[in-house]
Amino acid sequence: MKWQHICKPRAFTVRYVQRVRKHRWRCKEVTFWCSDEQLFYQWLQAFHDLLEQQTHRPKNLLVYINPYGGKKRGKQIYENKVAPLFSAAGICADVIVTEYANHARDHLYDANLEKYDGVVCVGGDGMFSEVLHGLIVRMQKDSDVDHNNPSAQLSRCNMRIGIIPAGSTDCICYATVGINDPETSALHIILGDCQPLDVCSVHYKRTFLKYSVSLLGYGFYGDVLKGSEKNRWLGPARYDVSGFKTFLTHHCYEGSVSFQPAKWVLGSPRDQTTCTSGCYICRQSSKQLDEQEQTQACGSEHREQDDDWTTIKGRFMAINAVSMSCACPRSPNGLSPAAHLADGSADLILVRKCSRLDFLRHLIRHTSNKDQFDFPFVEVYRVKNFQFTPKHFEDEDNESTDIGILGKKNFSQICTDHPSCGCNHVNSIWNCDGETLDQTAIEMRVHCQLIKLFARGIENAKLEDDVNPSKVF
Numbered sequence: 001m002k003w004q005h006i007c008k009p010r011a012f013t014v015r016y017v018q019r020v021r022k023h024r025w026r027c028k029e030v031t032f033w034c035s036d037e038q039l040f041y042q043w044l045q046a047f048h049d050l051l052e053q054q055t056h057r058p059k060n061l062l063v064y065i066n067p068y069g070g071k072k073r074g075k076q077i078y079e080n081k082v083a084p085l086f087s088a089a090g091i092c093a094d095v096i097v098t099e100y101a102n103h104a105r106d107h108l109y110d111a112n113l114e115k116y117d118g119v120v121c122v123g124g125d126g127m128f129s130e131v132l133h134g135l136i137v138r139m140q141k142d143s144d145v146d147h148n149n150p151s152a153q154l155s156r157c158n159m160r161i162g163i164i165p166a167g168s169t170d171c172i173c174y175a176t177v178g179i180n181d182p183e184t185s186a187l188h189i190i191l192g193d194c195q196p197l198d199v200c201s202v203h204y205k206r207t208f209l210k211y212s213v214s215l216l217g218y219g220f221y222g223d224v225l226k227g228s229e230k231n232r233w234l235g236p237a238r239y240d241v242s243g244f245k246t247f248l249t250h251h252c253y254e255g256s257v258s259f260q261p262a263k264w265v266l267g268s269p270r271d272q273t274t275c276t277s278g279c280y281i282c283r284q285s286s287k288q289l290d291e292q293e294q295t296q297a298c299g300s301e302h303r304e305q306d307d308d309w310t311t312i313k314g315r316f317m318a319i320n321a322v323s324m325s326c327a328c329p330r331s332p333n334g335l336s337p338a339a340h341l342a343d344g345s346a347d348l349i350l351v352r353k354c355s356r357l358d359f360l361r362h363l364i365r366h367t368s369n370k371d372q373f374d375f376p377f378v379e380v381y382r383v384k385n386f387q388f389t390p391k392h393f394e395d396e397d398n399e400s401t402d403i404g405i406l407g408k409k410n411f412s413q414i415c416t417d418h419p420s421c422g423c424n425h426v427n428s429i430w431n432c433d434g435e436t437l438d439q440t441a442i443e444m445r446v447h448c449q450l451i452k453l454f455a456r457g458i459e460n461a462k463l464e465d466d467v468n469p470s471k472v473f
């Protein structure tokens with residue numbers, strides 16, 4: 001609340017959030033004045049009391065800005081659109097403009113975080129990934145959990161993360177807020193919103209590789225990422241250029257995928273129920289998680305079932321695992337429109353070898369409301385974990401077998417039956433939230449609600465027509 005004694009002697013200005021079109025929020029203000037002094041002070045006191053009760057609102061934030069993300073406008077966006085709002089809301093922000101890749105992650109490993117109510121990243125999904133890794137790895141170190149153990153029960157992070165979108169895809173922001181708009185995200189941070197989020201851990205044997213919250217993709221999206229890196233100067237358009245080239249090369253990759261279905265979750269990938277603010281399905285998972293943690297606190301061990309693995313072998317255009325919808329401006333409903341932010345599961349999408357035209361039809365469906373899974377060559381499963389082994393890897397007993405060592409030697413092994421099948425003679429790579437993984441034979445596991453964001457999920461469309469001031473700050 002900022003007092004503005006304009007021409008009237010007893011006046012104050014109240015800033016509030018107004019919902020405008022398509023999940024966009026704007027900060028509005030209204031100035032009140034009053035001729036009665038006593039009444040004026042009563043109003044001030046009432047506002048003070050109300051604001052005092054808002055204990056979930058952050059007061060101190062640690063902000064990391066990637067000056068090279070997206071269209072390289074991170075600093076400008078923060079200074080022009082976010083900093084003025086933070087200061088109007090009385091938020092004190094310590095700002096670090098990153099100087100190199102992984103600066104934010106490494107800084108978080110041993111920064112003193114006690115005085116902060118949250119961490120904010122200004123950038124894209126890659127920048128979010130840095131902050132995510134910094135906080136999760138730090139949390140496991142502090143609570144003595146070995147994150148190299150794929151079945152370790154990870155400690156949940158209580159520090160909330162805010163995302164000011166200034167990247168190329170901004171999928172994590174878009175899928176948790178409904179839009180990639182810096183001012184809207186800043187307002188969600190100011191109001192102290194809280195959205196738990198599932199995180200997937202990715203391991204190679206007993207070595208931790210990375211965490212993922214959006215897309216863990218092999219084949220098409222791995223190749224798009226690989227091709228895009230050399231065109232970073234193109235900014236966000238690098239993905240479209242590389243996407244077009246990857247589409248033309250039309251590679252498929254052979255291997256086997258094993259997974260355990262997420263039996264306890266209430267939804268399924270094609271039930272057309274989207275995850276909205278206060279989602280019932282995610283709340284049920286919260287309850288189950290609390291119960292599980294309580295039993296563990298009482299000393300009894302939570303036993304995971306180990307007998308219901310399904311294995312699918314084949315040639316795939318793409319293998320995508322998403323623990324959220326992955327909605328973004330390119331695909332407003334996302335890779336899996338019915339995926340949930342915090343249900344403890346991921347949707348595993350397998351696109352088998354198909355013709356170029358069929359693959360294009362599948363891709364185009366991502367831009368409309370039509371079901372992208374409604375093709376005979378596409379399968380989707382809601383899973384709690386999965387493992388992938390490329391064909392090369394299965395053929396070789398040698399444990400060191402992986403990308404690079406393989407080369408053309410193994411090509412004949414794969415394609416003798418199908419000389420013109422288009423199977424690629426080298427592996428693809430994994431795209432993990434826009435970063436590449438060094439290994440191809442990986443295992444992934446979903447950790448239910450491991451982190452929290454300054455967001456509230458996608459609000460019901462009905463609220464957008466609500467022109468009444470929703471929250472005062």
Ligand SMILES: CCCCCCCCCCCCC/C=C/[C@@H](O)[C@H](COP(=O)(O)O)NC(=O)CCCCCCCCCCCCCCC
Nearest residue numbers: 124125126167168169170171215239243247331363433434
């Ligand atoms: C023909 C139109 C087809 C449109 C298909 C759009 C599907 C888009 C799905 C996007 C899923 C995004 C998942 C998010 C991943 C991000 O974490 C991650 C990192 O983001 P950052 O750079 O901000 O840090 N981003 C990415 O990996 C980028 C994925 C973008 C894929 C774009 C693919 C475009 C494909 C265009 C094919 C064109 C074929 C045209 C043939 C005539």
Ligand SMILES: Nc1ncnc2c1ncn2[C@@H]1O[C@H](COP(=O)(O)OP(=O)(O)O)[C@@H](O)[C@H]1O
Nearest residue numbers: 069070098099100101123124125126127167168
């Ligand atoms: N100062 C910096 N210089 C170079 N790279 C950086 C810097 N800060 C962050 N990065 C890296 O830039 C990459 C892309 O960042 P991101 O913000 O996601 O932008 P984009 O959405 O355009 O990919 C990430 O891998 C991140 O680790």
Ligand SMILES: [Ca+2]
Nearest residue numbers: 198323340345
């Ligand atoms: Ca999920």
